[in-house]
Amino acid sequence: MATEEHSEGLVFHPMDQFTVKPLFGGTDVHWYTPTNATLWMGLAALCIIGLLVFGTRGRAIIPNRIQSIAELMYGMVRKMVEDITGKEGLKYFPYIMTLFCFILFANALALLPMSFSPTSQIAVTAVLALLVFVGVTVLGFVKNGTHFLGLFWVSSAPALMRPVLAVIELISYFVRPVSHSIRLAGNIMAGHAVMKVFAAFAGAALLAPVSILAIVGVYALEVLVVTIQAYVFTILTCVYLKDALHPSH
Amino acid sequence: MFSLLQQTAPVVVNESEAVIHAETAQAAAHGADAAHVATAADAAHGASSAGMPQLDISTFGNQIVWLLLVLAAIYWVLSRVALPRIGGIISDRQGAITGDLMAAEEFKQKAKDAEAAYDKALADARAEANKIIAANKAEMHKELDAAIAHADAEIAARSAESEKRIGEIRATAVEDARAVARDVTESLVQNFGGSVDQNLINDAVDQRLKGALQ
Amino acid sequence: MENLGQLGQYLGAGLACIGMAGAAMGVGNVAGNYLAGALRNPSAAASQTATLFIGMAFAEALGIFSFLVALLLLFAV
Numbered sequence: 001m002a003t004e005e006h007s008e009g010l011v012f013h014p015m016d017q018f019t020v021k022p023l024f025g026g027t028d029v030h031w032y033t034p035t036n037a038t039l040w041m042g043l044a045a046l047c048i049i050g051l052l053v054f055g056t057r058g059r060a061i062i063p064n065r066i067q068s069i070a071e072l073m074y075g076m077v078r079k080m081v082e083d084i085t086g087k088e089g090l091k092y093f094p095y096i097m098t099l100f101c102f103i104l105f106a107n108a109l110a111l112l113p114m115s116f117s118p119t120s121q122i123a124v125t126a127v128l129a130l131l132v133f134v135g136v137t138v139l140g141f142v143k144n145g146t147h148f149l150g151l152f153w154v155s156s157a158p159a160l161m162r163p164v165l166a167v168i169e170l171i172s173y174f175v176r177p178v179s180h181s182i183r184l185a186g187n188i189m190a191g192h193a194v195m196k197v198f199a200a201f202a203g204a205a206l207l208a209p210v211s212i213l214a215i216v217g218v219y220a221l222e223v224l225v226v227t228i229q230a231y232v233f234t235i236l237t238c239v240y241l242k243d244a245l246h247p248s249h
Numbered sequence: 250m251f252s253l254l255q256q257t258a259p260v261v262v263n264e265s266e267a268v269i270h271a272e273t274a275q276a277a278a279h280g281a282d283a284a285h286v287a288t289a290a291d292a293a294h295g296a297s298s299a300g301m302p303q304l305d306i307s308t309f310g311n312q313i314v315w316l317l318l319v320l321a322a323i324y325w326v327l328s329r330v331a332l333p334r335i336g337g338i339i340s341d342r343q344g345a346i347t348g349d350l351m352a353a354e355e356f357k358q359k360a361k362d363a364e365a366a367y368d369k370a371l372a373d374a375r376a377e378a379n380k381i382i383a384a385n386k387a388e389m390h391k392e393l394d395a396a397i398a399h400a401d402a403e404i405a406a407r408s409a410e411s412e413k414r415i416g417e418i419r420a421t422a423v424e425d426a427r428a429v430a431r432d433v434t435e436s437l438v439q440n441f442g443g444s445v446d447q448n449l450i451n452d453a454v455d456q457r458l459k460g461a462l463q
Numbered sequence: 464m465e466n467l468g469q470l471g472q473y474l475g476a477g478l479a480c481i482g483m484a485g486a487a488m489g490v491g492n493v494a495g496n497y498l499a500g501a502l503r504n505p506s507a508a509a510s511q512t513a514t515l516f517i518g519m520a521f522a523e524a525l526g527i528f529s530f531l532v533a534l535l536l537l538f539a540v
Contacts, residue, residue, distance in 0.1 A: 015301055015538065020308035031310040038311075041319040048323055052331035059334065061342050074335045080513065094328035102323055123309040124316050131320075179524040186527035189303070189534075232520040235513055300538030 012200045014193040018120055036116040037124075044105035044118070052101070073101070077234065084238040085245055092241060095135075099128065100234040107188060107226035111219070119229075120188040122181065129181035132237050140244035151247040180236060187229050191222040423458070430454045472536050479533040486526020493518040 023034045052073075055066035063071060077100050081093050103119055110117030118124050140148040152169040154162060195218050201211035302308075434450050497515045501508035 019302040020305070020312065029308045029311050031314045033311055035308070035311055035315070037308075038315045041315055045319045045323050049326050049331075052335070053326060056331065056334050056338060059338055059341075061338075061345050063338075067338075070331075071335055071339060074332065075339070083513070094332055095324060097332060098320060098324045098327055101327070102320060118312070118316070120303070121312055122303045123312045127313050127316055179521075179528075182531055183520060183524045183527050185303070186531055187523075190527070190530055228516065232516055235516060236520060239517065301534060304539050 011203065012197060014196040014200070017116070017192060017196060018189065020116075020121070037118050037121065040109055040116045041102075041106060041118045041124075044102060044109055047105045047109065048101045073097075080235060081238055081241075084235070085242045088245055089238070089241055096234060096237055096241075099132075099237060100230055103128070103184065103233050104227065104230035107230055110188065110192070111222060111226060117188050117192060120185055120192060122185050125181035125185040126177070128184075128233070129177040132180065132240060133177035136240045136244040139241075140247060143245060144247055148244070148247050151243055176240065180233070184229050184233055187225055191218065191225055194218055195222070427454055427458060430458060472540055476533040476536040479529050479536060482529025482532070483526045486523055486529070489522030489525070490519050493522055 020029055020035050020037050022029060023036060023039055026033075029035060051066065052070050055070045058064065058067065060067060074097070077097050078090070078093055081089050081096055085092075106117070106119045109115055110119065140151070144150075152166045152173065154165045154169065157165050195215055198211045198214045198218065201207045202215075431450055431454050434454055435445055438445055438450065493515065497508075497511065497518075500511075
Protein backbone atom coordinates (compact mmCIF):
# COMPACT_ATOMS: atom_id res chain seq x y z
CA MET A 1 0.00 0.00 0.00
CA ALA A 2 2.77 2.38 0.87
CA THR A 3 4.58 1.73 -2.34
CA GLU A 4 3.50 3.03 -5.71
CA GLU A 5 5.35 1.95 -8.79
CA HIS A 6 5.81 4.05 -11.93
CA SER A 7 7.33 3.00 -15.18
CA GLU A 8 10.35 5.31 -14.66
CA GLY A 9 11.19 3.40 -11.53
CA LEU A 10 10.03 5.95 -8.96
CA VAL A 11 9.87 4.19 -5.62
CA PHE A 12 7.96 5.73 -2.74
CA HIS A 13 8.90 4.52 0.71
CA PRO A 14 8.05 7.58 2.78
CA MET A 15 7.39 5.62 5.95
CA ASP A 16 10.34 3.22 5.83
CA GLN A 17 12.58 5.74 7.57
CA PHE A 18 10.51 5.34 10.73
CA THR A 19 11.10 1.61 11.04
CA VAL A 20 12.76 0.54 14.25
CA LYS A 21 15.57 -1.86 13.38
CA PRO A 22 18.06 -3.70 15.56
CA LEU A 23 21.48 -2.10 15.27
CA PHE A 24 23.54 -5.27 15.08
CA GLY A 25 21.55 -7.43 12.68
CA GLY A 26 18.76 -9.85 13.45
CA THR A 27 15.06 -9.19 13.10
CA ASP A 28 13.64 -9.48 16.61
CA VAL A 29 13.18 -6.30 18.63
CA HIS A 30 13.17 -7.24 22.31
CA TRP A 31 12.88 -4.57 24.96
CA TYR A 32 16.64 -4.67 25.57
CA THR A 33 17.77 -4.80 21.93
CA PRO A 34 19.92 -1.79 20.96
CA THR A 35 18.08 -0.36 17.97
CA ASN A 36 18.44 2.69 15.78
CA ALA A 37 16.03 4.43 18.17
CA THR A 38 18.47 3.70 20.97
CA LEU A 39 21.37 5.02 18.92
CA TRP A 40 19.76 8.35 18.05
CA MET A 41 18.29 8.93 21.49
CA GLY A 42 21.71 8.17 22.93
CA LEU A 43 23.34 10.57 20.49
CA ALA A 44 20.87 13.25 21.56
CA ALA A 45 21.79 12.61 25.18
CA LEU A 46 25.51 12.79 24.35
CA CYS A 47 25.02 16.08 22.50
CA ILE A 48 23.12 17.54 25.46
CA ILE A 49 25.83 16.45 27.87
CA GLY A 50 28.50 17.76 25.51
CA LEU A 51 26.83 21.14 25.26
CA LEU A 52 25.65 21.67 28.81
CA VAL A 53 28.44 19.91 30.74
CA PHE A 54 31.61 20.01 28.65
CA GLY A 55 30.65 23.31 27.04
CA THR A 56 30.50 24.98 30.44
CA ARG A 57 33.63 23.26 31.77
CA GLY A 58 35.59 26.53 31.81
CA ARG A 59 33.05 28.26 34.11
CA ALA A 60 34.22 31.46 32.42
CA ILE A 61 32.83 34.81 33.54
CA ILE A 62 33.23 35.90 29.92
CA PRO A 63 31.75 32.90 28.07
CA ASN A 64 33.02 31.37 24.85
CA ARG A 65 30.56 30.45 22.09
CA ILE A 66 29.50 27.04 23.33
CA GLN A 67 29.06 28.25 26.87
CA SER A 68 26.98 31.15 25.53
CA ILE A 69 24.67 28.72 23.78
CA ALA A 70 24.29 26.67 26.95
CA GLU A 71 23.57 29.80 28.97
CA LEU A 72 21.06 31.05 26.39
CA MET A 73 19.15 27.76 26.54
CA TYR A 74 19.25 27.76 30.31
CA GLY A 75 18.09 31.37 30.47
CA MET A 76 15.31 30.86 27.93
CA VAL A 77 13.78 27.79 29.58
CA ARG A 78 14.20 29.19 33.07
CA LYS A 79 12.51 32.45 32.10
CA MET A 80 9.70 30.50 30.45
CA VAL A 81 9.12 28.42 33.57
CA GLU A 82 9.30 31.44 35.83
CA ASP A 83 7.03 33.62 33.67
CA ILE A 84 4.30 31.01 33.29
CA THR A 85 4.29 29.04 36.53
CA GLY A 86 5.79 31.58 38.91
CA LYS A 87 8.50 31.09 41.51
CA GLU A 88 7.16 27.79 42.88
CA GLY A 89 7.41 26.22 39.44
CA LEU A 90 11.19 26.58 39.45
CA LYS A 91 11.41 23.37 41.49
CA TYR A 92 10.42 21.47 38.36
CA PHE A 93 12.78 23.43 36.10
CA PRO A 94 15.34 20.58 35.72
CA TYR A 95 12.69 18.21 34.37
CA ILE A 96 11.32 20.80 31.95
CA MET A 97 14.85 21.57 30.81
CA THR A 98 15.39 17.82 30.29
CA LEU A 99 12.29 17.64 28.12
CA PHE A 100 13.26 20.72 26.10
CA CYS A 101 16.83 19.58 25.50
CA PHE A 102 15.85 16.02 24.63
CA ILE A 103 13.14 17.03 22.16
CA LEU A 104 15.26 19.76 20.60
CA PHE A 105 18.27 17.53 20.07
CA ALA A 106 16.31 14.45 19.02
CA ASN A 107 14.45 16.60 16.47
CA ALA A 108 17.57 18.31 15.22
CA LEU A 109 19.65 15.16 14.89
CA ALA A 110 16.79 13.55 12.98
CA LEU A 111 17.33 16.15 10.26
CA LEU A 112 20.68 14.58 9.41
CA PRO A 113 20.47 12.43 6.30
CA MET A 114 20.09 8.67 6.94
CA SER A 115 19.22 9.31 10.56
CA PHE A 116 16.29 8.06 12.60
CA SER A 117 13.89 10.41 14.35
CA PRO A 118 12.85 9.15 17.79
CA THR A 119 10.38 12.00 18.24
CA SER A 120 8.38 10.86 15.22
CA GLN A 121 7.45 7.70 17.09
CA ILE A 122 4.07 7.80 18.79
CA ALA A 123 5.42 5.51 21.50
CA VAL A 124 8.13 8.01 22.43
CA THR A 125 6.02 11.16 22.36
CA ALA A 126 3.16 9.41 24.12
CA VAL A 127 5.48 8.49 26.96
CA LEU A 128 6.79 12.06 27.12
CA ALA A 129 3.26 13.48 27.16
CA LEU A 130 1.95 10.90 29.62
CA LEU A 131 4.82 11.59 32.01
CA VAL A 132 3.80 15.25 31.96
CA PHE A 133 0.07 14.47 32.20
CA VAL A 134 0.34 11.97 35.05
CA GLY A 135 2.93 14.06 36.84
CA VAL A 136 0.88 17.23 36.58
CA THR A 137 -2.35 15.54 37.64
CA VAL A 138 -0.74 13.87 40.66
CA LEU A 139 0.99 17.13 41.54
CA GLY A 140 -2.30 19.02 41.30
CA PHE A 141 -4.03 16.67 43.71
CA VAL A 142 -1.08 16.58 46.09
CA LYS A 143 -0.71 20.37 46.19
CA ASN A 144 -4.36 21.41 46.14
CA GLY A 145 -6.34 18.34 47.23
CA THR A 146 -9.89 18.43 45.95
CA HIS A 147 -9.48 22.12 45.06
CA PHE A 148 -7.79 20.83 41.96
CA LEU A 149 -11.21 19.78 40.67
CA GLY A 150 -12.08 23.49 40.58
CA LEU A 151 -10.15 23.47 37.33
CA PHE A 152 -13.22 21.86 35.74
CA TRP A 153 -15.87 23.92 37.54
CA VAL A 154 -15.99 27.27 35.79
CA SER A 155 -17.33 29.43 38.61
CA SER A 156 -17.46 32.55 36.46
CA ALA A 157 -20.00 30.97 34.07
CA PRO A 158 -23.79 31.03 34.62
CA ALA A 159 -24.93 28.28 37.00
CA LEU A 160 -26.92 26.50 34.30
CA MET A 161 -23.92 26.24 32.03
CA ARG A 162 -21.48 24.97 34.63
CA PRO A 163 -22.20 21.21 34.34
CA VAL A 164 -21.98 21.38 30.57
CA LEU A 165 -18.74 23.33 30.77
CA ALA A 166 -17.43 20.87 33.34
CA VAL A 167 -17.93 18.00 30.90
CA ILE A 168 -16.21 19.97 28.14
CA GLU A 169 -13.34 20.93 30.44
CA LEU A 170 -12.96 17.32 31.55
CA ILE A 171 -12.82 16.10 27.98
CA SER A 172 -10.34 18.78 26.99
CA TYR A 173 -8.24 17.89 30.02
CA PHE A 174 -8.02 14.26 28.95
CA VAL A 175 -7.38 15.17 25.32
CA ARG A 176 -4.33 17.13 26.45
CA PRO A 177 -1.84 14.22 26.45
CA VAL A 178 -3.21 13.05 23.10
CA SER A 179 -2.76 16.40 21.39
CA HIS A 180 0.48 17.00 23.26
CA SER A 181 2.04 13.82 21.89
CA ILE A 182 0.40 13.68 18.46
CA ARG A 183 1.41 17.29 17.75
CA LEU A 184 5.10 16.54 18.15
CA ALA A 185 5.07 13.16 16.44
CA GLY A 186 2.79 14.36 13.65
CA ASN A 187 4.85 17.43 12.85
CA ILE A 188 8.12 15.53 12.69
CA MET A 189 6.60 12.59 10.83
CA ALA A 190 4.87 14.82 8.29
CA GLY A 191 8.02 16.82 7.57
CA HIS A 192 10.19 13.77 7.11
CA ALA A 193 7.62 11.94 5.01
CA VAL A 194 7.22 14.96 2.73
CA MET A 195 10.97 15.14 2.29
CA LYS A 196 11.12 11.46 1.43
CA VAL A 197 8.31 11.82 -1.11
CA PHE A 198 10.15 14.67 -2.83
CA ALA A 199 13.35 12.64 -2.68
CA ALA A 200 11.60 9.84 -4.53
CA PHE A 201 10.58 12.28 -7.26
CA ALA A 202 14.27 13.02 -7.79
CA GLY A 203 14.49 9.62 -9.49
CA ALA A 204 12.95 11.11 -12.61
CA ALA A 205 15.44 13.30 -14.44
CA LEU A 206 12.82 15.83 -15.54
CA LEU A 207 11.45 16.33 -12.04
CA ALA A 208 14.79 16.25 -10.27
CA PRO A 209 15.57 20.00 -10.17
CA VAL A 210 12.08 20.81 -8.91
CA SER A 211 12.28 18.14 -6.28
CA ILE A 212 15.71 19.28 -5.14
CA LEU A 213 14.42 22.83 -4.72
CA ALA A 214 11.38 21.52 -2.89
CA ILE A 215 13.56 19.48 -0.56
CA VAL A 216 15.67 22.54 0.22
CA GLY A 217 12.54 24.53 1.04
CA VAL A 218 10.97 21.80 3.12
CA TYR A 219 14.27 21.24 4.92
CA ALA A 220 14.48 24.92 5.84
CA LEU A 221 10.91 24.80 7.09
CA GLU A 222 11.73 21.67 9.07
CA VAL A 223 14.64 23.39 10.80
CA LEU A 224 12.14 25.98 11.99
CA VAL A 225 9.52 23.38 12.90
CA VAL A 226 12.03 21.36 14.90
CA THR A 227 12.79 24.30 17.16
CA ILE A 228 9.22 25.52 17.42
CA GLN A 229 7.91 22.07 18.32
CA ALA A 230 10.45 21.70 21.11
CA TYR A 231 9.50 25.18 22.31
CA VAL A 232 5.78 24.45 22.08
CA PHE A 233 6.06 21.13 23.89
CA THR A 234 7.96 22.85 26.67
CA ILE A 235 5.67 25.83 26.93
CA LEU A 236 2.58 23.61 27.03
CA THR A 237 4.21 21.59 29.79
CA CYS A 238 4.66 24.86 31.66
CA VAL A 239 1.02 25.79 31.09
CA TYR A 240 -0.19 22.43 32.38
CA LEU A 241 2.11 22.75 35.35
CA LYS A 242 0.66 26.18 36.08
CA ASP A 243 -2.84 24.66 36.04
CA ALA A 244 -1.71 22.12 38.59
CA LEU A 245 -0.08 24.70 40.85
CA HIS A 246 -2.81 27.34 40.62
CA PRO A 247 -6.10 25.70 39.57
CA SER A 248 -8.04 28.96 39.48
CA HIS A 249 -10.96 29.07 37.13
CA MET B 250 23.38 17.60 -11.95
CA PHE B 251 20.94 15.18 -13.46
CA SER B 252 23.36 12.33 -13.46
CA LEU B 253 24.17 12.96 -9.80
CA LEU B 254 20.50 12.82 -8.90
CA GLN B 255 19.98 9.71 -10.90
CA GLN B 256 22.80 8.18 -9.00
CA THR B 257 21.30 9.08 -5.65
CA ALA B 258 17.90 7.60 -6.40
CA PRO B 259 19.15 4.02 -6.72
CA VAL B 260 20.97 4.50 -3.41
CA VAL B 261 17.62 5.03 -1.70
CA VAL B 262 16.26 1.97 -3.43
CA ASN B 263 19.32 -0.02 -2.50
CA GLU B 264 18.96 0.94 1.13
CA SER B 265 15.40 -0.31 1.40
CA GLU B 266 16.48 -3.31 -0.61
CA ALA B 267 19.12 -4.06 1.97
CA VAL B 268 16.58 -3.83 4.75
CA ILE B 269 14.28 -6.19 3.01
CA HIS B 270 17.13 -8.53 2.35
CA ALA B 271 17.86 -8.63 6.01
CA GLU B 272 14.24 -9.31 6.82
CA THR B 273 13.41 -11.77 4.13
CA ALA B 274 16.79 -13.17 3.25
CA GLN B 275 15.53 -16.36 1.75
CA ALA B 276 12.48 -14.94 0.01
CA ALA B 277 14.01 -12.15 -2.07
CA ALA B 278 16.76 -13.29 -4.37
CA HIS B 279 19.85 -11.11 -4.95
CA GLY B 280 19.69 -8.85 -7.99
CA ALA B 281 15.90 -8.71 -7.96
CA ASP B 282 14.34 -5.87 -9.90
CA ALA B 283 12.58 -2.93 -8.21
CA ALA B 284 9.07 -4.30 -8.65
CA HIS B 285 10.00 -7.57 -7.09
CA VAL B 286 11.58 -5.80 -4.14
CA ALA B 287 8.53 -3.61 -3.65
CA THR B 288 6.15 -6.53 -3.49
CA ALA B 289 8.49 -8.25 -1.09
CA ALA B 290 8.47 -5.11 1.05
CA ASP B 291 4.69 -5.08 1.03
CA ALA B 292 4.64 -8.62 2.18
CA ALA B 293 7.18 -7.99 4.93
CA HIS B 294 5.41 -4.87 6.21
CA GLY B 295 2.02 -6.43 5.96
CA ALA B 296 3.23 -9.18 8.20
CA SER B 297 4.76 -6.96 10.88
CA SER B 298 3.25 -3.47 11.02
CA ALA B 299 0.50 -2.96 8.45
CA GLY B 300 2.36 -0.15 6.70
CA MET B 301 2.94 2.41 9.41
CA PRO B 302 6.05 1.60 11.44
CA GLN B 303 4.92 3.88 14.26
CA LEU B 304 2.00 1.58 15.00
CA ASP B 305 4.11 -1.56 15.24
CA ILE B 306 3.35 -2.52 18.82
CA SER B 307 6.23 -4.97 18.97
CA THR B 308 8.80 -2.15 19.05
CA PHE B 309 7.00 -0.04 21.69
CA GLY B 310 8.53 -1.75 24.68
CA ASN B 311 12.02 -1.32 23.31
CA GLN B 312 11.53 2.36 22.54
CA ILE B 313 9.88 3.14 25.87
CA VAL B 314 12.58 1.39 27.86
CA TRP B 315 15.40 3.18 26.06
CA LEU B 316 13.55 6.49 26.18
CA LEU B 317 13.10 6.24 29.94
CA LEU B 318 16.77 5.31 30.36
CA VAL B 319 17.90 8.23 28.23
CA LEU B 320 15.56 10.67 29.96
CA ALA B 321 16.73 9.49 33.37
CA ALA B 322 20.35 9.91 32.31
CA ILE B 323 19.77 13.41 30.96
CA TYR B 324 17.77 14.41 34.02
CA TRP B 325 20.44 13.08 36.36
CA VAL B 326 23.25 14.89 34.55
CA LEU B 327 21.31 18.13 34.20
CA SER B 328 20.06 18.31 37.76
CA ARG B 329 23.34 17.19 39.34
CA VAL B 330 25.96 18.84 37.17
CA ALA B 331 24.89 21.08 34.35
CA LEU B 332 22.10 23.26 35.73
CA PRO B 333 23.74 24.10 39.09
CA ARG B 334 26.95 24.88 37.23
CA ILE B 335 25.28 27.20 34.70
CA GLY B 336 23.21 28.82 37.43
CA GLY B 337 26.42 29.32 39.39
CA ILE B 338 28.18 30.84 36.40
CA ILE B 339 25.30 33.23 35.75
CA SER B 340 25.03 34.35 39.36
CA ASP B 341 28.83 34.69 39.55
CA ARG B 342 28.71 36.92 36.52
CA GLN B 343 25.87 38.92 38.04
CA GLY B 344 27.93 39.28 41.20
CA ALA B 345 31.01 40.32 39.24
CA ILE B 346 28.99 42.88 37.31
CA THR B 347 27.45 44.30 40.48
CA GLY B 348 30.87 44.40 42.14
CA ASP B 349 32.41 46.12 39.15
CA LEU B 350 29.60 48.63 39.05
CA MET B 351 30.07 49.38 42.73
CA ALA B 352 33.82 49.74 42.26
CA ALA B 353 33.17 52.05 39.33
CA GLU B 354 30.81 54.09 41.52
CA GLU B 355 33.51 54.28 44.17
CA PHE B 356 36.11 55.41 41.64
CA LYS B 357 33.69 57.99 40.34
CA GLN B 358 33.21 59.30 43.87
CA LYS B 359 36.96 59.41 44.32
CA ALA B 360 37.41 61.29 41.09
CA LYS B 361 34.74 63.72 42.19
CA ASP B 362 36.50 64.24 45.52
CA ALA B 363 39.81 64.78 43.77
CA GLU B 364 38.21 67.29 41.47
CA ALA B 365 36.73 69.15 44.42
CA ALA B 366 40.13 69.17 46.17
CA TYR B 367 41.77 70.44 43.02
CA ASP B 368 39.18 73.17 42.66
CA LYS B 369 39.67 74.17 46.28
CA ALA B 370 43.45 74.24 45.89
CA LEU B 371 43.08 76.31 42.77
CA ALA B 372 40.81 78.79 44.52
CA ASP B 373 43.19 79.00 47.49
CA ALA B 374 46.15 79.59 45.23
CA ARG B 375 44.26 82.27 43.39
CA ALA B 376 43.29 84.00 46.62
CA GLU B 377 46.87 83.83 47.86
CA ALA B 378 48.13 85.28 44.62
CA ASN B 379 45.62 88.08 44.85
CA LYS B 380 46.70 88.79 48.38
CA ILE B 381 50.35 88.91 47.40
CA ILE B 382 49.57 91.12 44.47
CA ALA B 383 47.59 93.48 46.67
CA ALA B 384 50.38 93.60 49.24
CA ASN B 385 52.97 94.28 46.60
CA LYS B 386 50.79 96.90 45.07
CA ALA B 387 50.36 98.67 48.39
CA GLU B 388 54.06 98.59 49.07
CA MET B 389 54.84 99.91 45.63
CA HIS B 390 52.25 102.61 46.13
CA LYS B 391 53.84 103.61 49.38
CA GLU B 392 57.28 103.75 47.83
CA LEU B 393 55.95 105.66 44.91
CA ASP B 394 54.20 108.12 47.22
CA ALA B 395 57.38 108.56 49.20
CA ALA B 396 59.39 109.11 46.04
CA ILE B 397 56.85 111.58 44.76
CA ALA B 398 56.83 113.43 48.06
CA HIS B 399 60.59 113.50 48.10
CA ALA B 400 60.69 114.76 44.58
CA ASP B 401 58.04 117.37 45.40
CA ALA B 402 60.01 118.51 48.40
CA GLU B 403 63.17 118.77 46.37
CA ILE B 404 61.37 120.63 43.63
CA ALA B 405 59.89 123.00 46.20
CA ALA B 406 63.30 123.57 47.81
CA ARG B 407 64.92 124.18 44.48
CA SER B 408 62.22 126.54 43.33
CA ALA B 409 62.38 128.41 46.66
CA GLU B 410 66.09 128.83 46.26
CA SER B 411 65.66 129.98 42.71
CA GLU B 412 62.97 132.38 43.83
CA LYS B 413 65.33 133.75 46.47
CA ARG B 414 68.12 134.18 44.02
CA ILE B 415 65.83 135.82 41.51
CA GLY B 416 64.65 138.16 44.28
CA GLU B 417 68.24 138.93 45.21
CA ILE B 418 69.12 139.55 41.59
CA ARG B 419 66.09 141.72 41.22
CA ALA B 420 66.90 143.67 44.38
CA THR B 421 70.48 144.21 43.35
CA ALA B 422 69.28 145.19 39.90
CA VAL B 423 66.98 147.87 41.41
CA GLU B 424 69.73 149.10 43.70
CA ASP B 425 72.18 149.23 40.81
CA ALA B 426 69.65 151.03 38.63
CA ARG B 427 69.02 153.51 41.43
CA ALA B 428 72.64 154.08 42.03
CA VAL B 429 73.26 154.55 38.32
CA ALA B 430 70.28 156.91 38.07
CA ARG B 431 71.55 158.90 41.08
CA ASP B 432 75.01 159.10 39.66
CA VAL B 433 73.63 160.14 36.32
CA THR B 434 71.31 162.69 37.88
CA GLU B 435 74.12 164.07 40.08
CA SER B 436 76.41 164.46 37.17
CA LEU B 437 73.66 166.00 35.09
CA VAL B 438 72.83 168.42 37.83
CA GLN B 439 76.51 169.26 38.31
CA ASN B 440 76.94 169.80 34.61
CA PHE B 441 73.98 172.14 34.54
CA GLY B 442 75.67 174.01 37.37
CA GLY B 443 73.28 173.30 40.04
CA SER B 444 74.13 172.53 43.58
CA VAL B 445 73.94 168.96 44.45
CA ASP B 446 71.34 168.28 47.06
CA GLN B 447 71.68 164.64 47.80
CA ASN B 448 68.30 164.18 49.38
CA LEU B 449 66.46 165.93 46.62
CA ILE B 450 68.11 163.81 43.99
CA ASN B 451 67.32 160.63 45.91
CA ASP B 452 63.66 161.56 46.17
CA ALA B 453 63.42 162.46 42.51
CA VAL B 454 65.10 159.26 41.40
CA ASP B 455 62.89 157.15 43.68
CA GLN B 456 59.89 158.98 42.33
CA ARG B 457 60.80 158.22 38.77
CA LEU B 458 61.93 154.68 39.42
CA LYS B 459 58.72 153.74 41.21
CA GLY B 460 56.96 153.99 37.93
CA ALA B 461 59.64 152.31 35.83
CA LEU B 462 60.70 149.43 38.02
CA GLN B 463 57.37 148.03 38.82
CA MET C 464 -14.66 -6.14 -2.97
CA GLU C 465 -11.17 -5.58 -1.71
CA ASN C 466 -10.70 -2.90 -4.33
CA LEU C 467 -13.83 -1.16 -3.10
CA GLY C 468 -12.40 -1.08 0.41
CA GLN C 469 -9.17 0.37 -0.90
CA LEU C 470 -11.13 2.99 -2.80
CA GLY C 471 -12.86 3.97 0.41
CA GLN C 472 -9.53 4.20 2.23
CA TYR C 473 -7.97 6.48 -0.33
CA LEU C 474 -11.08 8.63 -0.66
CA GLY C 475 -11.31 8.95 3.09
CA ALA C 476 -7.64 9.84 3.38
CA GLY C 477 -8.04 12.54 0.78
CA LEU C 478 -11.16 13.91 2.45
CA ALA C 479 -9.41 13.95 5.80
CA CYS C 480 -6.79 16.25 4.35
CA ILE C 481 -9.48 18.91 3.91
CA GLY C 482 -9.23 19.31 7.66
CA MET C 483 -5.75 20.74 7.19
CA ALA C 484 -7.31 23.74 5.45
CA GLY C 485 -9.12 24.57 8.67
CA ALA C 486 -5.91 24.31 10.63
CA ALA C 487 -4.16 26.51 8.10
CA MET C 488 -6.85 29.16 8.41
CA GLY C 489 -6.69 28.91 12.18
CA VAL C 490 -2.92 29.32 12.34
CA GLY C 491 -3.04 32.17 9.85
CA ASN C 492 -5.75 33.84 11.89
CA VAL C 493 -3.68 33.59 15.06
CA ALA C 494 -0.55 34.96 13.40
CA GLY C 495 -2.42 37.70 11.53
CA ASN C 496 -4.24 38.94 14.60
CA TYR C 497 -1.03 38.84 16.57
CA LEU C 498 0.67 40.93 13.91
CA ALA C 499 -2.22 43.41 13.80
CA GLY C 500 -2.11 43.79 17.57
CA ALA C 501 1.68 43.99 17.59
CA LEU C 502 1.66 46.80 15.04
CA ARG C 503 -0.87 48.77 17.06
CA ASN C 504 1.03 48.34 20.29
CA PRO C 505 4.59 47.18 19.58
CA SER C 506 5.69 47.54 23.18
CA ALA C 507 3.31 44.81 24.31
CA ALA C 508 4.23 42.44 21.48
CA ALA C 509 7.30 40.85 23.05
CA SER C 510 5.43 39.77 26.16
CA GLN C 511 2.80 37.95 24.10
CA THR C 512 4.98 35.74 21.90
CA ALA C 513 4.49 32.81 24.29
CA THR C 514 0.72 33.20 23.96
CA LEU C 515 1.15 33.36 20.19
CA PHE C 516 2.97 30.06 20.12
CA ILE C 517 0.48 28.40 22.45
CA GLY C 518 -2.39 29.55 20.25
CA MET C 519 -0.62 28.40 17.12
CA ALA C 520 0.10 25.02 18.70
CA PHE C 521 -3.55 24.50 19.63
CA ALA C 522 -4.76 25.50 16.18
CA GLU C 523 -2.16 23.37 14.49
CA ALA C 524 -2.84 20.29 16.62
CA LEU C 525 -6.23 19.86 14.97
CA GLY C 526 -4.65 19.92 11.53
CA ILE C 527 -2.20 17.29 12.72
CA PHE C 528 -5.20 15.21 13.83
CA SER C 529 -6.62 15.26 10.32
CA PHE C 530 -3.22 14.33 8.95
CA LEU C 531 -3.11 11.46 11.40
CA VAL C 532 -6.55 10.29 10.34
CA ALA C 533 -5.38 10.31 6.74
CA LEU C 534 -2.28 8.30 7.62
CA LEU C 535 -4.29 5.82 9.64
CA LEU C 536 -6.71 5.34 6.78
CA LEU C 537 -3.86 4.82 4.35
CA PHE C 538 -1.67 2.53 6.38
CA ALA C 539 -3.35 1.13 9.42
CA VAL C 540 -6.88 0.14 8.40
